[in-house]
Amino acid sequence: MEMAGSAALVTGGASGLGAATAKRFAENGVTVFGLDLQSSIDKAGDSVPDGVTLIAADVTSDEEVRAALKTIGEAGVPLRIVVNCAGVGWAGRILSKKGAHDLELFRTVITINLLGTFNVMRLAAEHMQSLPTVDDAGQRGVVINTASVAAFEGQIGQIAYSASKGGVHGMTVPAARDLAQVGIRVNTIAPGIVDTPMLAGVTEEYRHGLEAGVPFPSRLAQPTEYAQLAQMIVEHDYLNGETIRMDGALRMAPR
Numbered sequence: 001m002e003m004a005g006s007a008a009l010v011t012g013g014a015s016g017l018g019a020a021t022a023k024r025f026a027e028n029g030v031t032v033f034g035l036d037l038q039s040s041i042d043k044a045g046d047s048v049p050d051g052v053t054l055i056a057a058d059v060t061s062d063e064e065v066r067a068a069l070k071t072i073g074e075a076g077v078p079l080r081i082v083v084n085c086a087g088v089g090w091a092g093r094i095l096s097k098k099g100a101h102d103l104e105l106f107r108t109v110i111t112i113n114l115l116g117t118f119n120v121m122r123l124a125a126e127h128m129q130s131l132p133t134v135d136d137a138g139q140r141g142v143v144i145n146t147a148s149v150a151a152f153e154g155q156i157g158q159i160a161y162s163a164s165k166g167g168v169h170g171m172t173v174p175a176a177r178d179l180a181q182v183g184i185r186v187n188t189i190a191p192g193i194v195d196t197p198m199l200a201g202v203t204e205e206y207r208h209g210l211e212a213g214v215p216f217p218s219r220l221a222q223p224t225e226y227a228q229l230a231q232m233i234v235e236h237d238y239l240n241g242e243t244i245r246m247d248g249a250l251r252m253a254p255r
Helices: 016-027 038-047 062-074 103-128 159-182 204-212 223-235
Strands: 007-011 031-036 052-056 079-084 141-146 184-191 243-246
Touching: 007 016, 007 062, 007 103, 016 031, 016 052, 016 079, 016 223, 031 038, 031 062, 038 052, 052 062, 062 079, 062 103, 079 103, 103 141, 103 159, 103 184, 141 159, 141 223, 159 184, 184 223, 223 243
Parallel strands: 007 031, 007 079, 031 052, 079 141, 141 184, 184 243
Antiparallel strands: none
């Protein structure tokens, strides 16, 4: 699908994977709308690139996502691309010295990572279904969700995160099948260890340890590489119902 001339909705668009994706898409002629919490938008400040508009919205809210889609619709550019990057990675063991895993923490991670992804996907698909098709196959758009290698090899302390990302991976095929009737493709990217703001507080020693665990290339992935892969998925019309690992052949150890 040709990217230029379309609009894209990128959740988590104020930082990390979302910001890198928004920037790359905008540079390729896409009108980009980044959804994020107001606090994250405030942190982004003046760093938002040309062609990207940030909208304050909680991805878990029906009302706020609908309002954001209304704003996007009023811009007059057809929304054909959705990239779900919003998420959290809070850790906790099922049992620790503090006792059983906090139920509300587990619920919150699932709600943001899994329910939030589903919420944006369902409402965006509803918005996109009335668009004119772009090719003889009847394609109207594409949704890209974000899982993680933790969906397959969750580490100690990643029970909530792995469950949420395993759910995102699990939605991929049924979502692609559900939305085939309206010409919307659905794919998922499962990144390994990416150098995002979530790693900003780690020591150089810890960072080198993470890099050493990646077979090749032995380094952390860059958000720009996620954005590059997202662009490829948009442009590759026969790619559908697939989860693609982007991890340098990493297979996570228990800890």
